[in-house]
Amino acid sequence: MTQPPAPAPSTPLSGPQKALHKLGLLRPIDLALHLPLRYEDETRIVKLRNVRDGELAQIEGVVTSCEVRAHGHRQLLVTLDDGSETCLLRFFSFYPSQQKALAVGQRIRARGEIKGGFGGLQMMHPSFKAATGALPTALTPVYPTVAALPQAYLRRAVLGGLERADLAETVPSDSLPANNLALAWSLRQALSFLHLPRPDVALVALQDPAHPAWQRLKFEELLAQQLSQLQAKRERARLRAPVLRVLRQPPSVGLPLHEQLLAALPFQLTAAQRRVSEEIMRDLARPVPMHRLLQGDVGSGKTVVAALAAAICMDAGHQCALMAPTEILAEQHFRKLIGWLEPLGVKTAWLTGSQKTKERRAALAQIASGEAKLVVGTHAVIQDKVVFKNLALAIIDEQHRFGVAQRLALRDKLIATGQEPHLLMMTATPIPRTLAMSYYADLDVSTIDELPPGRTPIVTKVVSEARRDEVIARISVQLAQGRQVYWVCPLIEESEVLDLRNATETHAQLSQALQGAGVGAAALQIGLLHSRMPVAEKKAVMALFTSGAMGVLVSTTVIEVGVDVPNASLMVIEHAERFGLSQLHQLRGRVGRGASASACVLLYSTGEAPRLGETARERLKAMVETGDGFEIARRDLEIRGPGEFLGARQSGAALLRFADLASDTVLLDRARQLAPLMLDQHPELAAQHIARWLGSKAQYLKA
Ligand code: ADP
Ligand code: MG
Numbered sequence: 001m002t003q004p005p006a007p008a009p010s011t012p013l014s015g016p017q018k019a020l021h022k023l024g025l026l027r028p029i030d031l032a033l034h035l036p037l038r039y040e041d042e043t044r045i046v047k048l049r050n051v052r053d054g055e056l057a058q059i060e061g062v063v064t065s066c067e068v069r070a071h072g073h074r075q076l077l078v079t080l081d082d083g084s085e086t087c088l089l090r091f092f093s094f095y096p097s098q099q100k101a102l103a104v105g106q107r108i109r110a111r112g113e114i115k116g117g118f119g120g121l122q123m124m125h126p127s128f129k130a131a132t133g134a135l136p137t138a139l140t141p142v143y144p145t146v147a148a149l150p151q152a153y154l155r156r157a158v159l160g161g162l163e164r165a166d167l168a169e170t171v172p173s174d175s176l177p178a179n180n181l182a183l184a185w186s187l188r189q190a191l192s193f194l195h196l197p198r199p200d201v202a203l204v205a206l207q208d209p210a211h212p213a214w215q216r217l218k219f220e221e222l223l224a225q226q227l228s229q230l231q232a233k234r235e236r237a238r239l240r241a242p243v244l245r246v247l248r249q250p251p252s253v254g255l256p257l258h259e260q261l262l263a264a265l266p267f268q269l270t271a272a273q274r275r276v277s278e279e280i281m282r283d284l285a286r287p288v289p290m291h292r293l294l295q296g297d298v299g300s301g302k303t304v305v306a307a308l309a310a311a312i313c314m315d316a317g318h319q320c321a322l323m324a325p326t327e328i329l330a331e332q333h334f335r336k337l338i339g340w341l342e343p344l345g346v347k348t349a350w351l352t353g354s355q356k357t358k359e360r361r362a363a364l365a366q367i368a369s370g371e372a373k374l375v376v377g378t379h380a381v382i383q384d385k386v387v388f389k390n391l392a393l394a395i396i397d398e399q400h401r402f403g404v405a406q407r408l409a410l411r412d413k414l415i416a417t418g419q420e421p422h423l424l425m426m427t428a429t430p431i432p433r434t435l436a437m438s439y440y441a442d443l444d445v446s447t448i449d450e451l452p453p454g455r456t457p458i459v460t461k462v463v464s465e466a467r468r469d470e471v472i473a474r475i476s477v478q479l480a481q482g483r484q485v486y487w488v489c490p491l492i493e494e495s496e497v498l499d500l501r502n503a504t505e506t507h508a509q510l511s512q513a514l515q516g517a518g519v520g521a522a523a524l525q526i527g528l529l530h531s532r533m534p535v536a537e538k539k540a541v542m543a544l545f546t547s548g549a550m551g552v553l554v555s556t557t558v559i560e561v562g563v564d565v566p567n568a569s570l571m572v573i574e575h576a577e578r579f580g581l582s583q584l585h586q587l588r589g590r591v592g593r594g595a596s597a598s599a600c601v602l603l604y605s606t607g608e609a610p611r612l613g614e615t616a617r618e619r620l621k622a623m624v625e626t627g628d629g630f631e632i633a634r635r636d637l638e639i640r641g642p643g644e645f646l647g648a649r650q651s652g653a654a655l656l657r658f659a660d661l662a663s664d665t666v667l668l669d670r671a672r673q674l675a676p677l678m679l680d681q682h683p684e685l686a687a688q689h690i691a692r693w694l695g696s697k698a699q700y701l702k703a
Contacts, residue, residue: 016148018148020149020154020157022146023145023149024695025157025161026695027165028161028162028163028166029161029165029166029167029695031160031165032158032162032165033191033657034143034154034158035191035194035217036141036194036195037143038142039140039197039206040111040139040140040142042058042136042139043135043136043138043199044058044135045059045109046059047082047083048082048085048087048121049085050084051121052114052116053114053117054113054115055113056111057113057114058109058110058111059082059111060110061080061083061086061107062081062082062105062106062107063080063102063105063106063107063108064079064080064086065077066079066103066104068099073092076090076094076098076099078090078102085121086120086121087120087121088120088121088122089110089122089123090124090125092124092125102128107130107131108129108131109129110123110127111127111128112124112125138197138198139197139201139206141155141194141195143155162195166692167186167191168688169186169187170187170220170685170686170688171678171685171689172678172681172682172685183216184216185216187216187220189213190213190217191213191217193206193213194206194213194214215667218659218660218664219667221656221657222656222664222668222671223671223674223678224690224694225441225656225671226438226671226672226674227678227689229440230441230442230676231679231686233291236288236289236291236420236442239288239289241286241288241289241290241392241421241422242318242390242392242421242422244284244312244313244315244422245285245316246316256311257312257314257341258308258315261340261344262308264343264344265304265340267452269301269304270450270452270453272300272447272449273301273304273448276296276446276447277308277309279446280294280305280308280309281309283422283444284309289420289421289423290444291423291442291443291444292425292446293425293426293427293440293443293444293445293446294306294424294426294446294448295427295428295431295447296449297428297451297628298428298586298588298589298590298629299451299589299592300428302397303333303336304340306322306424306426307337307341309395310322310341310374311341313393313422314346317390318391318392318393319372319373319375319389319390319391319393320374320391320392321374321375321377321391321394321395322337322374322375322377322396323377323379323381323396323397324377324378324396325378325379325397325398326378327353327354327378327535327538328538328539328542329398330377330378334350334376336564337374337376341374346374347372347374348375349366349372349377350363350376351363351367351377351378351381352378352380353378354535363375364386367386367388368387368389369389370389379410382409382410391421392422393423393424394410394421394422394423394424395424395426396410396424397426398427399425399426428629430447430629430630430633432633432637437668437672438656438661438668449630454595455592455595456592456595456597456598457592457627458598458599458600459600460588460599460600460601460602460624461599461600462620462621462624463604464605465603465605471603475487475552475570475572478569479514479551479552483568483569483596484545484548484552484565484567485552486552486553486555486570486591487510487555487572487574488556488571488574488587489502489554489555489574490556490574503528503530503555507526507528507554510552511526514552525549525550525552526550526551527545528541528553528554529556530555545565548567565590568591568593568598569591569598570599570600570601571587571588571600572603573587573600573603575603575604576602576603576604576623577604577605577612577619578616579619580619581622581632581639584602584623585623585632602620604616615639618635619639622635637662
């Protein structure tokens with residue numbers, strides 16, 4: 001391993017130094033790997049007489065006037081004369097030092113977009129500097145930065161880093177064919193090429209992702225990621241976990257719990273459910289902690305698979321914990337699991353943040369004594385006070401919705417039990433293949449790729465807000481047939497800027513409209529559920545809707561995951577254009593859970609704009625065209641790119657900076673092949689490579 005970043009010096013850091021730290025640019029290598037965002041052409045001066053409107057140009061001239069206009073918006077107005085024409089430079093914010101640099105008589109170079117017009121030529125907020133010295137001969141790199149970190153300072157720091165960084169080759173020379181483009185250039189060559197462009201290098205070369213310099217960097221980055229994932233996986237494989245295996249028991253003892261559960265279920269498992277259950281069982285029977293993600297579309301039946309895993313764990317005499325990201329979700333699991341397991345004699349404890357002290361104490365005691373074999377709850381399950389007797393399996397629903405800190409806390413908690421328990425994570429947002437091979441390479445993945453039989457596909461319609469009344473009329477029809485309806489509104493933010501019809505208003509409107517329509521009294525109850533309600537109230541509303549007493553549930557996205565009411569057959573999503581694609585798909589999955597035909601109406605509003613934006617249109621189109629969660633995830637990735645896709649999943653993790661999973665699959669494959677060889681045959685080089693690229697971020701990557 002290379003040296004960890006030097007401890008903060010005792011002298012206070014300057015503003016720019018602090019900014020460098022904030023950007024994670026601590027070590028010389030971090031600076032060297034901080035690559036230009038783009039390049040500016042400062043090699044040429046354009047005469048004002050020859051500029052075109054909208055052109056990005058560098059001009060040079062003498063300041064002939066410089067004044068601060070105080071009325072209206074305060075601004076600094078500077079006139080520059082280059083002998084052919086004058087140009088007005090406008091600054092809306094400026095420091096006294098800048099004002100001084102722009103004093104009358106100064107000769108400066110300004111760079112920005114030219115605006116023509118009746119008032120003459122103008123530049124808004126151009127970058128400028130004193131016109132001294134010769135023009136640069138090569139393109140000037142521009143680095144991603146923040147306000148407190150001036151380009152010139154950052155550029156010096158980066159070039160300093162480039163000089164000092166250890167750029168020794170880490171990719172073993174014998175590991176890839178010599179004619180490999182990705183390795184045609186060394187790391188040092190690639191970095192010099194991009195940080196210090198030579199005069200004869202054109203912009204297209206610098207920005208060409210297929211250029212050997214970029215190929216080398218992308219490959220290095222992907223390799224670092226593969227190495228760290230594989231290393232994490234191998235580290236985990238060295239840990240010990242309890243072996244959870246069901247032994248054949250003599251008939252006098254009776255059937256093991258999981259067999260009893262299977263026999264008691266009101267349905268047969270699908271082939272996919274059986275397959276993933278077997279995958280999980282195989283993992284549990286090994287003395288190595290399971291680290292498995294169970295993915296399956298909404299409604300594919302993950303809960304029963306989790307229950308079977310829990311039963312196997314309890315059969316082996318150990319405790320199992322199940323955690324969900326919200327109290328409503330956790331409670332749903334709790335009800336479902338006790339419905340299945342309590343008749344079979346399993347004692348289940350319930351833990352959340354909102355419960356009464358007395359109740360909580362009782363639960364904690366049962367968990368500590370081992371009387372409660374199954375523990376269900378929110379992240380309260382991993383809090384300090386909770387002491388398990390013999391936890392052996394932790395199941396986490398919608399794992400990506402827990403924060404990084406919570407996931408790290410979970411790890412610590414699990415490890416504190418002495419033996420590392422098995423971990424089963426569940427998600428309804430399938431991970432596209434390329435991501436599964438990269439970010440989640442240290443996870444084993446089980447996929448339920450089949451819905452239980454008897455489901456009718458959901459018909460999805462995109463409807464303009466202008467036809468709201470028709471949609472409301474449709475609700476009455478559903479209610480008259482004894483069906484139930486979800487109406488989802490975007491989150492209440494009380495922001496006047498975002499013209500969102502909030503859930504409260506919609507609730508009032510629907511109540512009135514449906515009352516007028518004279519639908520039967522039993523179906524009339526219209527409930528409201530939003531994120532700001534106290535938990536007890538939320539629960540009461542959910543209970544009414546689940547029981548069927550409530551016909552319509554108006555809600556913000558709190559129903560996003562996990563709610564299971566098979567009688568609900570219509571979902572209306574208001575302002576559908578504001579939701580992400582995966583989120584829309586999750587929401588839609590709340591209907592179509594029974595045998596009756598279900599529909600999803602995506603109400604959109606264009607507001608002031610004449611038409612929907614491009615990406616919003618693509619999202620809604622995708623929703624109409626497919627009901628397949630994998631296809632949705634693939635398109636979501638396409639529309640948003642992996643950065644955003646992952647953003648929702650794991651904030652804090654280092655994203656790929658240079659490689660693009662969609663287009664760099666060849667490099668990704670190479671990196672995947674090389675990683676195990678490198679860990680086996682060149683462990684020091686591998687460690688060096690990981691440290692170089694991931695440095696202090698390694699901790700996050702484990703979460
Ligand atoms: P999700 O994967 O979205 O968590 P659930 O576990 O909530 O899905 O299951 C959705 C519904 O399907 C539940 O009502 C569940 O009881 C039911 N279900 C699960 N498996 C089957 C099956 N094999 N046959 C019929 N119904 C099933
Ligand atoms: Mg679920």
